[in-house]
Amino acid sequence: MDLSAFAAEVGATDPVSCVGARCLWEVGGRPPPGIREVSAPAGIEWIAPEEMTVSCGAGTPVAELDAALAAVGQQVALPTWGTVGGVLAVGRSDHRRLGYGPVRDTLLQAGVVTSGGAVAKVGGPTVKNVSGFDLARLLVGSLGTLTFLGDVILRTRPRPQAAAWFQASDGTDPFELFRTLYRPTSMLWDGTTTWVLLEGHPADIDAAVAAHGCSRVEGPPSLPPHRLSMPPSALRGLDGRFIAEIGVGMVHLDEPAVLAPASAEVVALHQRIKQAFDPTGRLNPGRDPLAH
């Protein structure tokens, strides 16, 4: 995708904010009022099912990408809210992370616009690649504070043959179920009830359900709006109202959680990286990756 027009729009001097679908606009802080806004190009460039890769503009809605990939029996492991660039910049996974892995593993290559207004490439087009430093991973979750994503090559995965939600029988220890159930896509627990998303061959799902005494339910419980990231084994100690992702450690809460401060060394590294990539601090001012 030709990013020269997007690069010209981003420019090289004044503060600028990159806008997706504003789904998670508050994450990491708000940009200053009145800041100039730009949006990355949208549209699917190509889909290569035999390579399990897809290329699109960062402004492409994930839902549009998902619909196009469905036609070839594939999908991307991205949450289906907002734009591709937006979900990558925020870096949050959805409830399927246990089975699908984190959002950061989806991005293979990106065309970006630098703070100096130049077009650059990070990563590579193939699923396997160790050519140089893995800057693509650094950009996922960076809230657009290092460079702006212009276009991306993403790794795809097959759509499952069947998928269904189940509820574990009363008294099930979710940690025990986690040890014995083979690769559920999601496992949610509210302290009493355990919900499981199973995907794959219908007969395997039936067998797993029968072996573990689960019953079919319509879908998962709705997740409270706030998130807290915890080591998965610390979930045992939770109380109050919550829904936790077993095996992952993401906890969904009604109230915002207090973030543990990052170490001084990690803060210093963040400052040096920001300084190296965006010395004038013009890209997405007001956003701080450490504040989410």
Next chain:
Amino acid sequence: MTTAVAPAALVEELRTALGRERVRTGATELNLYRRDGSNIEGRSSIVAFPTTTEEVQACVLAARRHSVPFVARGSGTGLAGGAVPLDGALVIVTTKMNRVLSVDLDARQAWVEPGVLNADLSRFLAANGVHYAPDPSSQQSCSVGGNVATNAGGPHCLSEGVTAMHVLAVEVVLPDGTITVLGGEDPEPAGLDLRGVFVGGEGMLGIATRICVRLTQNPPVVRTLLLDFERVEDGATTVSAIIASGLVPAAVEMMDAPITRAVEAYVHAGFPTDCAAILIVELDGPPEAVAAAVERVSDIGRANKARHVRIAADEAERALIWKGRKTAFGAIARIKPNYYLHDTVVPRARLVEVLSRVYEIAARHELIVMNVFHAGDGNLHPLLVFDKREPGVMERVYAAGEEIVRVSVAAGGVLSGEHGIGLEKRDLMPLLFSPVDLDLQARLREAFDPDGLANPDKVLPAGSRCGDLQQVPAGAWI
């Protein structure tokens, strides 16, 4: 000149911190640690064997005080020269830090020291129904710390992903000597993914001293298929067709006729020796999914002219097939004493075309080439086989190697799939990256290591950062 003399004060400081036994300056050690698994030789002045994070920190701080570059090294099996010391560098060997520190099955995580050998970790975990997924062919001897530095792969990375997907956190000694943890046991630690960019940093961003790895549940059922073809093209088409059909096998490996014959003569794995190529396809998961996939792969293979589709009947037969695959490099020693193993990735759809170019390049340079590779990932491993005593052969080997890399990149591929850039491919980076791209990578390096003492002169070619001209040290082969 293959050795260098370390400043006496540096030697003394290290001996005070680590003890005399674990700080070596003798010719034997300096010679042993001036190279890795590549053909590249460097120059070291001192070798240290720390056993704790604090000792690694002491090494880094001492090196900094004397402005001596330092190079972290695991088992030294790397093939790109990433652990080759230049300019009389201090080599910090992590092999004595080899304990599994903790295993948490509720989280499927384990903390390990960097010197733990890859295969030892999975053996250690075997009773718990989990394993460590990345499985480089060198897994019996390579270390987890080295795997982190190179973002190592292996046959089973097709479905499970490479090292970066299996490392959750790293305790590191940064190039300025501070100790910190990048990433975390929790899923979304605040801030940038410093862990993600550290993995594959080839020792230029700091030294990993403890690593939190993700453990992978063992599959309930594993089936291994062996398919053979009269034409390499048919094997390659089968690979693309399998992936396009919506299957992601655990592994899809291809071996061409020369390597298949060499292996069969060496380990008697039951490989057919009258075919042009064999495919090893491994499928794992729950029983019904695996049964359906076995049928699907068999059908696709036959539709693409596979002569036979053999399904390993038991674990012994399966182990023998994998022994054949993983001892391929040993087998070629019976043909010629030396080999040069390349590592590039191409789109699967271009496999046939690039392979034919590889054969043509080798023939033109009068070299034997054998191909045994991760076909499912498009990850080629052409082996150039030769006898280095033959005059002029090394020049031909290097020239052919570079052509193979150029052809791979021109086909839409990348420089390396799992070995890394190191010194070997440093000066080929501009094939893939523009000056602006390289400048961004150099900026990252500068943010981690403003003084450039951590494994200098690797990965980034001279001039990657404006005004940052690096000289190639004398005695280094690039």
